[in-house]
Amino acid sequence: MELRHIFLITAILGTAIFVVPAIQSLFAGQHSFYDLEGGFGGKCLKCHADVYDELTGGGHHTNIAGAGSGEECTVCHRVGSISGKEVHAASTVACGYCHFNSSNPYAPVAGGFGKSDFPGDTGIYESHLSFVVGSEGSNLLLDEGESCVACHGDIRVRINFTIGTRAKIVCSNSYTVSPSYWDITNIYITESTSYTEVK
């Protein structure tokens, strides 16, 4: 190493000693603790501001804890038994926790799937019932959540459908009896196709 290089390094280090007056903490503010006695007050937004923006930009749930209270997150994510055992800060919640519960005065009952306790909710004619039931077996969201947000959320959904495109009718003539008649013995799909819909 040449002498001029030694002088340069010495100059830089000397400057740094004067410019940086204190030792840099590993995480600035890590010793400044929030006071949670008075509620969360928007603390969740520190990490989840995007979710908050989504929530306030929608048509429902925007005023769920009072406009701009900052407590909106807790209405859904700190409900039920939050004892510090199964959950520390926030739990994920199924939509049905509120919307299948007819005793909840704040949440309209999502009736028509046979999932709620609303009198007469059978869901026997609902076309999307299998979607809801199938969602319960998926772990992307809790319980039926995938099917709820697919329709009610402003999300991009890509759906791969497989549908029947051709069918067979099997009929036999009951000619051994009189009067004879044509008997349909089966109707079934023989061909299908898959396609994708993007919402």
Next chain:
Amino acid sequence: MRASIIAISAAVISLLILLGTSNVIALITGSHTIIDIRSNANDINCKGCHQRIQDELDSSKIHEWMTCEDCHRNRFEQNITFARHDVTGVYVGKEAHACYIPRCLDCHSKTFIRLANGTTIYIEKAVAFGDANYGTDYEAHKSFVLESLNYNLSVGENEACIACHTSFPFDIDYTYFQNIDYNLSNWGFGSFSYATSTRTYVNTYVNTFSQNGGKHSFVSTGDISCITCHKNIYDALVTGTDGDSEDYLTHSPIEIFTSGGSGSNWDTDNPWGHDRYHYIPSANRAAGVNSSYCYKCHNVKKYADDNPSDNSTYSLASVALDTNSAPVHAAEALWCQTCHGTGKKKNVIDNRDHGGDGHTGTNFVDKVKNKYARTFHGDICMGCHEAAVHPGRGGCGGSSGSNGSDEGCGCARCHNKGDADVYIESEPYGYATNS
């Protein structure tokens, strides 16, 4: 050196991402933005997930102007409570939440319905099927409708509706008897039997519509072709089985009338020079056999309505009295005996050239109807009336018997004595012998 540059670049980019991304990415972006559903319309866009169905509907000949809600969320036409949220409040769904699949007859058993927006419109009621108990038993497709209730390709009896009224392709396997044998002696049955083996005719769907197949791609009523599903009958009328002088055409009977060939619309180009009814000359078969031809027997009322000029040459009114097409939906189930028999306007015509009572005097046709399964009725008649099994005129040689008939030659055995040994295969082949 290059590896070092890449590593340093990756580290710098990662650091920038870490610093630049201030929030944790939500698992499903947008899942917390709940669509506002409080307007009076359906605010959930069905087409967002079901554009293909909208495309089908756009190509449809009917219903193309209708909305998803008119059929699938119509509180005026259904006793199904589905979920609604509008300016008047929240209505909790019971039997359905977002949408239900309707039965076609939910609307088509009426003449006026209300659309989802409350507008009242006139619609075509499904004749017969829209009535109590699906209407008259004379309708040939009634059992199809009734038995569709047992299958779940769609709800209710919709499979039957979809099969005819949409371009969704259905292949059909028809299984029926292979052939029958019978012996006649003096217009009485000496024996009758049917084969234990069966024939299965595979009717392969051929799309004749401009639309691609889809359950929401409805075809116009006038475009529905009987032949689409009943190619076996078409083949029995047009193709048949090659014969020496005439083809074996089981659905194309000859009804002999000895006017000497005066009938202007009937084929007289046959070995015995007779006029023939219900018969399409070979030159006209392919073009002449269409739905209109089918209606001529199977829906006389419709044929008469569609072809009023035919009344001048063909007494449709008389035929209509013997048939029961007025209350049918598409086609009447009928047999030769529907029009021909005791008390019918079109009584059985005997060949008076040969004398005797023939099969009119013995109520032969009525006996066939009353004794045997109805699927055999036509083939029993066709055992004699199929052109291909009829011997040529030369067999008689112009000689006459004691009663002025051709007794003693080939004609008299059937025409005068009523004796025959018949073997006839079911359609569309129809090969037959009459010895």
